[in-house]
Amino acid sequence: MKHDNLEDRDVEGSARIDSRELIRRYEQTRDTVAEIAARHNREPGDVRIIAVSKYQPTAALRTLAGHGHLDFGENYIQEALRKQDELELPELRWHYLGRLQRNKAKFVPGNFTMFHALDDELLASSLQLRSKTHGGVLEVLLQVNFGQETQKGGVLPDQLPNLAEKVRRMDGLALRGLMALPPFSLELPEKQRLFSELRELRDKLQTHLGLPLPELSMGTTDDFPQAIAEGATMVRIGTRIFGERSR
Incomplete structure (x- = not known):
């Protein structure tokens, strides 16, 4: 599906990439995630890697897709839709990770x-x-x-049950779990404590709703081992796979 009237164009779309290095980094990340999961008595398949691909050229995504990776996370609507048009790979699973303005909700x-x-x-x-x-x-x-943090989205923990009750009644949406992004400035033990709190919130919310909530999206390049230890089912990893961004 071609999307017209996109506001931005990512000039990196035709950038050259080092495919072998990209695959090496991806395999190393995949293996590390599997090792950490096993260390905590979890199966490797219990933790899905969301490759955070914002600002990355479509050639990099195509390389990973050819290596069997299907889950990609984007933060900007126009950039994501352009990549979808260029790649034309319907088997990919696209995850929208960023804050979303209501006037762009129609694109999701x-x-x-x-x-x-x-x-x-x-x-x-x-x-x-x-x-x-x-x-x-x-x-x-x-x-x-x-x-x-006012610069980040998110509902406060005490307001979570009310929002969850409203969302579960919307038959066009399927509530699957919770996501959190701890303050960047926190030390790793504090981040792990917050990941534990998110898991506990999810467990309580499941009981409150009488509804399975299997997904916990938590952990990034900097703290995914701590997130996996506390039950993350999706870790959002960008830099470790793609390398440092040019912007």
């Missing part, structure tokens, strides 16, 4: 498998309307803001 259902950062009832209603129009169901995670 049908183009993304999962939205990781739902934190607002009005946004949920916009996604629901578009999902119903599109005729599908969008998987969503509720983002929790532990640090009360």
Whole structure:
């Protein structure tokens, strides 16, 4: 599906990449995730790597897809839709990770498998309307803001049950679990404590709703071992796979 009227164009789309180095980094990351999972009595398949591909050239995504990786995370609507048009690989699973303005909610259902950062009832209603129009169901995670950081999205923990109750009644959305991004400044033990709290919140919410919530999206390049130790089912890894971004 071609998407018109996209506002930005990623000039890196035709950039040259070192495919062998990219695959080496990916395999090393995949193996490390599997080793950490096993260390905590978990199966490697219990933890899915979301390759955070914002600002990365489509050639890099195509290389990883050819190596069997299917899950990619994007933070910007226009960039993600352009990549989808260029790649034309319907088997890929696209995850929208960033904050989402309501006027762009129409682009998510049908183009993304999962939205990781739902934190607002009005946004949920916009996604629901578009999902119903599109005729599908969008998987969503509720983002929790532990640090009360105004620059980040996320619902406060004490407001989580109320939002979850409203989202579960929207048949165009499938509530699948929770997501969190701890404050960057925290030391790793503190981040691990917050990951543990997110798991406990998820467990309580499951009981409250009487609804399975199997997914915990938590952990990035800097702290994914701590997230896996606390039950992460999805880790969002960019730099470790792709290397440092040029911007």
